[in-house]
Amino acid sequence: MSSATDVSTQMNIDSGLTADDPRLDIPRNLGGSQLQNLDGLLLPIVSGIAVSLLARFVLDWDGLMSTVVVAVIAAMAFVWVGTRERSGSLVATNSVVTALVWLSGTVAIGAIVWMLVFVIEKGSKRFGLSYFTHDMAKVGPLDPGGGVLHSIVGTLEQVGIAATFSIPISVLTAVYLHEIRGRISTVVRFIVNAMTGLPSIVSGLVVYALWVSGHGYSGAAAAAALTILMIPTVTRTAEEILRTIPDHYREGALALGAQRWRVVVKVVLPAARSGLITATILGVARAIGETAPVRLTALGTQAFNGNPFKDPQSNLTTFVWDQVRSGNAVQIERAWTGAMVLVVMVLVLFTAARFVSSRGSSSKGR
Amino acid sequence: MTAVLDLTTTTRTSSTLRAENLSAWFGKRKVLERCSLGMAANTVTALIGPSGCGKSTFIRMLNRMHELVPSAQMAGSVYLDDTDIYGGGLTAPEVRREIGMVFQKPNPFPSMSIRQNVLAGLALSGTRTSGHDELVERCLRGAGLWNEVKDRLNDNGAGLSGGQQQRLCIARALALKPKVLLMDEPCSALDPISTRVIEQTIAELAAEVTIVIVTHNMQQAQRVSNTCAFFLVEDYGQPGRIVEFGITTDMFGNPTDQRTADYVSGRFG
């Protein structure tokens, strides 16, 4: 019965703001979520570090580790005591936990950044066009120059062959498992799931024992080992993706009189397209990074070998491995640049995968 | 016809809640504009109106749950007796110990027994009391659940029926002896019999706590509330506003605003 403005009059209060006050249209500053507030923790943390440094000076320790440990413990103790005085032990526990979580977050992020900076810094020394256009054929261990041309070609060929075989097989197997649900589904699914856990080196070992020991190293053998590794993982991911396609898509198509193959090819697979592409890209990224199985099957050479079916062939990972093991500074520098190239390749593939998957889900209107 | 609400009375443990010129945003979108409402001690106030008018947003501003959404912002004040809950004196958890909330979907903690659920609020808010057994019994009686669960207090809290779970959540909120109890559509997920039991509970609880209830069900508003506020959005993109408020029987029998009259007679919903 009363309108909004009458409330104040009726309740006889003076809030200092009349109904026309323009300040009522501007959001209030509530000082951030107090449950996450770090400001109150800054002083205790700094005091803790100070105490530790003081102890180090006075007691004449020389270990960085000891200093860090004492600093952390002292800082937490200060946080606890300080907050407890003001707000009670419940909030004090909350503050200590907040500090610890932030600490582990910072440590983890710090390690990530350290790693990337390290790789980039060491790797950029030899980065240049010549690195990509030469191989190691006429280059001695201590000579400058040389490059990864042979390794990159090797990686591309080996992973390319592996992907060409494993991706179609995996996707069709996933279709068999989820859409057709044939008689051997249970067995196939079980063994696929089991083999996703196969350590990569064991795959290389099997190919080695079966083929390489009799017929020699080759890039194709490496491709075979990679295929054995890729099929279970890509199949399982693809099946999970198919499972996320809602059944009412399929029912809609069937209700229009479509046969099963048309439903799959014209409705399900297009809907799953971005997910499947992402799975493919990620599978390829993993294959690029495999070292052990490739080493056991293609070994690696210094010279360029463009034929994956005959003779040992180099691979980016094998290259880095060999150079690192050599122990002399020049080789190691080359290794680092190779490592940086690897990281960049994986980064590019990964970003492409994310891009595809985000475009896929936005076009579905999710 | 007109009745002046005497909002200056205060009673023993419960309190007056006053919202003044509350506005709310989610990011740049304004969802509530200048809503003011007085909720007297020991009364039941119903917030009614069609969906999407900001009733839930309004009630969540009364116990500072609105600000949990990262893009949420507010303006205006809410006074519990004489203290601005958004002022510097009180932290959000402290406010929530005085102003409790029951949600639309019952949410007992699945990792705890019935007894532990009732006492959960004490541990979570750092309140210490003695006499846990008496407290559990008193709260479960207050929520109308005691007779049904007194022999199985150690059973899992999530194993009850929907209506029982909701009463358990009411008992859990009562354990903190709040001054105000907010209820955001507490019966909309329940069957009619559970709804009836809970409405009876609300009537009894009003003697101890001030209650504010959001409801879609106009008949429920008539059954349980003393006072009523009608929220409305004029058009797409407009913020919600309180169009009219007053004593429930007057609002439904003799509304002042034409829009209120249209809503309560079901001409739009």
Next chain:
Amino acid sequence: MSIFELDNPMLDVPKPRVVERTTGAERVFTFLSSASAMVTLIIVGATLGFLIHDGWPAIRQTGLVNFLTSSSWVADAGIYGVGGLLIGTVLIAFIALSCAVPLSLGMALFINEYAPKRIRFVLVGAVDLLAALPSLIYGIWGLYALSGQASKIARWLSDHAGAIPLFRLTRPDAQLVSSGFIGGVVVAMMITPIITSVARDVMNQVPRELCEGALALGSTKWGMVRTVILPFGRGGIVGASLLGFGRALGETVAVAIIVSFSYKANSHVLERGAGSIASLIFTKFGEAKQGERGGLMAAGLALFVMTFAVSFVARKIVANSEKKAGIV
């Protein structure tokens, strides 16, 4: 009797299903998919089969018990004992797990609940990217960047935490580089992104109304995490840790780069020398003759069985906790 008479008994008996005619295209499609599934089964099954076929004679020659417990590997005599290496594999993986789980849990909580919204997206992407990085990168970074610092930590541990037998040294001047400990630490860096990713995913699925329920009772953030999120995500966290453990068991390159190889189990993890089955295979495959190759296959089989068992249990636990979440 016609079917339309109501007392016709045929009305109570189900009619036989109609077998549809398939067109050519449908048959081709079904054939292709079935063939792929068959090919998958053959390739993958054959791998497993050969592993068993070639590895079993070596096990039989050495004796199963001997194979699993002794540390002597004498190729010419046909003795292949991986006992020491099994322990070494588990020990390194265990060290990795003890470093990785607290860090991963803290990181997962940080990303989900504590980090500012703007960097949360970046962090999730970074963690997923790290899980995809080749283990070789971790290995060389560990060798060049971490080894120095880690051996100082090892020195500190042996000086101050000598009460724990694991941290004792055989001689005061024992070398603390290329040890199982450092290998474990580097593997920890490798499995942390995986554990963080899975744990974060599970904890993200906690229903918002449970969280709000706790907060509405006046709880602090830690109270909410402790009462709602951690119990809810418990299964997922355990499953994630086991998944990480499985990966650590099979980790080859990082261990091979950092740890100097030895057949015996080395319980003094801070000291130089340790071994895992994977690094055994990596080191020896080149010169191995027929018999020894069988031994290596047997070792590979043992490793596979171990990782399979761990991953199987892990998946069951994660699936179980997700099912429970669905009901709640």
